[in-house]
Amino acid sequence: MKVILKETVKSLGNVGEIVNVSAGYARNFLIPNGAAVLADESNTAQVKHFEKLLAKQVAADKAEATKVAGTINGLNIELIKRVGTNGKLFGSVTTHELSLELGKLGHNVERRHLLLENPIRAVGSYDVKAKIFNGVEAAFTVTVKMDPAQEEENKKKAEELAAMKAAQELLAKEQAEAAASGDTSGEMTEEEKLKMEANRILRS
Structure with a gap:
C-alpha cells in the first residue's frame, strides 16, 4: 500500500516521500498516528494537497540534510x-x-x-x-x-620464532661439524643444546 509520509519515519523514509508499506502497518499505525496519508490512485487530489502542504517541511529537512x-x-x-x-x-x-x-x-x-x-x-x-x-x-x-597491542604481540611472537629458528640452524651446523671431526666427547643432548642456544640468542 502506498502512503505519503507527513513526517520523517525512522527506517522508512523522509517527510514528503511516497513509500510502500503493508496495509496493516498503514491502517493500524501510520495513518491513525498522523504520520502518513493514503497515496493510491483513488486519492490523487489528497496526495497533491499534502505534497504542497509539506513542501516547506521538505525544503527545511533537505536543507538540514545538505548541512549534514x-x-x-x-x-x-x-x-x-x-x-x-x-x-x-x-x-x-x-x-x-x-x-x-x-x-x-x-x-x-x-x-x-x-x-x-x-x-x-x-x-x-x-x-x-x-x-x-x-x-x-x-x-x-x-x-x-x-589493534596496536595485537600488532606488538605479533611482532614479539615473530621475533621469538625467528630466534628459535636461528638456534635450530646453529645447532644443526655445530652437530654437523662435530660429526665431521668425529668429536662427540662431552656432548649435551640435542634438547639441552637447543634450549641453551635459544636462551642465549633471546638474551642478546
Missing part, C-alpha cells in the same frame, strides 16, 4: 580492530556500527542511509556512501587498522 552531508563528505573514520590471519576481521563492520561512529562525532546519520560499496571484512580503506535525503548524498572513507 557537508560535514561528513570526505571524512575519514578510523576503526581499531583485533584481526585474524591475513588481516581478516572476526566478523565485519556493519552500517549500524558506522552510524554509531558517526554519532560519536556529532553526525546523526541513520544506518539505512549508509551504503557500503564492498563488505568491510579486513584491514584497509573502504568507501562509504550516505544517501541522507532525496538528492542529497555524501561520501566518506573508513580505515580499519590492527
